[in-house]
Amino acid sequence: MRIGIPKEILLEEKxxxxxxxxxxxxxxxxxxVYIETEAGSESHFSDEDYRKVGAxxxxxxxxxxxxxxxxTKIAPLTTEEAELLSESQIVFSFLNLAISNRxxxxxxxxxxxxxxxxxxxxxxxxxxxxxxxxxxxGQVAIRVGGRFLGADYPNSRGILLGxxxxxxxxxxxxxxxxxxxxxxxxxxxxxxxxxxxxxxxxNKLRVVENSIGKVITTVAANPYTIARGxxxxxxxxxxxxxxxxxxKFIVTEEMVKTMKKGSMIIDISIDQGGAVETSRPTSISHxxxxxxxxxxxxxxxxxxxxxxxxxxxxxxxVIEFILKxxxxxxxxxxxxxxxxxxxxxxxxxxxxNELIAETFNHEFKxxxxxxxx
Numbered sequence: 251m252r253i254g255i256p257k258e259i260l261l262e263e264k265x266x267x268x269x270x271x272x273x274x275x276x277x278x279x280x281x282x283v284y285i286e287t288e289a290g291s292e293s294h295f296s297d298e299d300y301r302k303v304g305a306x307x308x309x310x311x312x313x314x315x316x317x318x319x320x321x322t323k324i325a326p327l328t329t330e331e332a333e334l335l336s337e338s339q340i341v342f343s344f345l346n347l348a349i350s351n352r353x354x355x356x357x358x359x360x361x362x363x364x365x366x367x368x369x370x371x372x373x374x375x376x377x378x379x380x381x382x383x384x385x386x387x388g389q390v391a392i393r394v395g396g397r398f399l400g401a402d403y404p405n406s407r408g409i410l411l412g413x414x415x416x417x418x419x420x421x422x423x424x425x426x427x428x429x430x431x432x433x434x435x436x437x438x439x440x441x442x443x444x445x446x447x448x449x450x451x452x453n454k455l456r457v458v459e460n461s462i463g464k465v466i467t468t469v470a471a472n473p474y475t476i477a478r479g480x481x482x483x484x485x486x487x488x489x490x491x492x493x494x495x496x497x498k499f500i501v502t503e504e505m506v507k508t509m510k511k512g513s514m515i516i517d518i519s520i521d522q523g524g525a526v527e528t529s530r531p532t533s534i535s536h537x538x539x540x541x542x543x544x545x546x547x548x549x550x551x552x553x554x555x556x557x558x559x560x561x562x563x564x565x566x567x568v569i570e571f572i573l574k575x576x577x578x579x580x581x582x583x584x585x586x587x588x589x590x591x592x593x594x595x596x597x598x599x600x601x602x603n604e605l606i607a608e609t610f611n612h613e614f615k616x617x618x619x620x621x622x623x
Contacts, residue, residue: 253284255314370593409484446468
């Protein structure tokens with residue numbers, strides 16, 4: 251199969267879809283890889299690194315899309331990229347189509363594109379690609395929080411997360427005890443912060459507490475405890491994931507108004523529309539804004555702050571799925587693999603994801619494929 255890797259252009263994304271090691275794996279299995287020149291430069295992978303493992307360097311995004319049968323990306327498609335896709339092509343990427351615009355969905359359906367969303371792929375009861383991204387985001391959130399709560403930002407509280415002898419540490423309140431929340435909590439404890447973790451699922455809290463110990467405070471999440479935690483926080487991290495359609499905000503505007511002057515919110519859920527009512531997407535170059543004297547950080551692609559680590563981690567998570575389709579063909583790969591089939595959003599002009607179909611008022615058609623053997 252011919253696989254294409256374009257250079258990322260959305261959201262100042264600094265990662266590349268596959269590290270040279272992943273490209274080497276594909277080429278060793280007899281596939282061809284076309285990568286846009288300098289696609290890996292911001293992750294410190296040169297064109298020569300890709301040439302050495304057998305990739306073909308091309309010099310325009312258009313050529314990548316024209317040559318490839320399968321396009322692998324990271325950031326959601328732009329309208330320009332979607333228009334370059336043609337019938338029978340497969341695109342692997344974070345898509346977030348349920349919170350996308352109608353035009354994007356229409357293009358994918360019109361061009362009969364097979365689109366597979368990284369954020370929906372499941373294996374063995376969990377989402378492996380979301381998992382690795384969450385590990386990075388949780389750790390990066392603490393680094394970011396430490397920066398903007400200090401004197402780097404003029405209107406911050408001017409505090410050190412871990413405090414010092416005789417001076418109390420910062421209160422880090424984390425909503426969501428999944429992968430992101432766990433990694434944020436562990437990292438915050440590592441620098442000496444006071445950490446409070448909230449979740450509705452007591453079993454998740456129990457797992458975190460058993461792993462980390464009683465140095466962390468766990469609290470059952472409900473509107474009352476969330477409101478108290480928000481008011482207490484120096485740094486509030488919203489790490490909730492919405493498996494289905496998000497119907498309401500976890501942290502309301504009224505809660506934000508109660509926060510300390512110069513405190514900070516990091517809304518990691520922003521890629522799904524945000525968990526905080528006052529949130530709006532920001533970018534790596536303009537990462538923060540203030541609302542009610544509270545600093546808001548809402549960058550949807552936080553792992554791009556550590557692009558080399560992020561690229562390696564993503565490659566490790568996605569390569570098996572790309573290789574499976576490249577080796578066996580799309581139909582044969584999906585049959586019997588409900589975790590991969592459930593990530594297919596559009597196929598042959600139909601919407602195969604019920605939530606996306608409902609959101610944009612399209613006919614939902616369940617994916618039915620037959621082996622081509």
